[in-house]
Amino acid sequence: MTATKGAKRQAELLDAAERVLTTRGNANAALRDFAAEAGVRIGHLQHYFPTRADLIRAVLDRALRRSLERLSAVIGMDPDGDGNRTLTRADTERLLEVLLAEQDDPGCVRLFMEIWAIAASDEQIAAVLREFYGKYVGHVAELVACAQPQLPESRRTALAETVMSLIEGASVVRSDIGVGRSAEGHCEIVRTALALIHGA
Template identity: 90%
Template sequence: MTSTKGAQRQVELLDAAERVLTTRGNANAALRDFAAEAGVRIGHLQHYFPTRADLVRAVLDRALRRSLERLSTATGLDADGDGNRPLTRADTERLLEVLLAEQDDPTCVRLYVEIWAIAASDEQIAAVVREFYGKYVGHVAELVACAQPRLPQSRHTALAEAVVSLIEGASVVRSNIGVARSAEGQHEIVRTALALIHGE
């Protein structure tokens, strides 16, 4: 069990890792870079996160938790949907708007872009990224199941994969890396995701 002090130290280390990734990029994302940013020795960092993959996993898990909390706060729904009632089109539209609003934060987008860049050449990080997207798809599949309960689970997962691909692709294309954003483009992203989730 982690002590309060240990938990606070983990938060500080994760904050430092995010700063490195979002301000200096993946080229400066070795354990020594994370430790230096946090003002600790590498051995101290490795006490909490033995490998870079462990640290990146914790960064992504925290990012996913924050996203789920924002979805819950903004919509009043459980992050996984509300199992006591069907998911309405209006519920889903609110969830999608919150997800797309996260893309307005360039630091958030940069965090993912830099982690994807590391994953392109580091199989351990790639495995962590696949694990993260497996969890993400799982949450979306639960939403699809709330909207279309009669479909088989494999179909819920397939539709969730398509929705995640659409939203994640939008994060890169709509960032300052890709094309300019437009209200019409956002409308089409939401319309397409709604159709996938609700089977329209």
């Protein structure tokens, strides 16, 4: 099998995993459930993703990569970081709008809710989730560094964690499960995040 076919097959398997997590709400899904959704034998799935943790890691890595690509497209920034760039408030506002739009996507919210539910009873998945959020914090901290290069790394990280908490919390509060989205609330989230990233 060529590398292209292998990559295509992996993408199909990840698509199937996302469907199981977002449409069935099955926090107890096992590899056999993901394999059945993809229409393959469990051994075929395990060729690419030996454990459920490996599969969830790949789903999260792909979600993060997609988000970074959307963000980089907005301001022309390298998705792998561009620490020497100056980030303007206008750049940051555009980035925040992209992030909040992701949080408004019911499929995206459901995917993360289901992975959180799995992580609550599976330490391997919890470790994968911590790894994912560690990467996410690192990317946001790089943006803070572009806006406030004088800050020490520990402060940039703390601000990144706070911005992430604000954005991630928005996904629940603004969802159909929460109170819903309001224009005033949206503006306040953006204003608060801008103040954190750029300094009041």
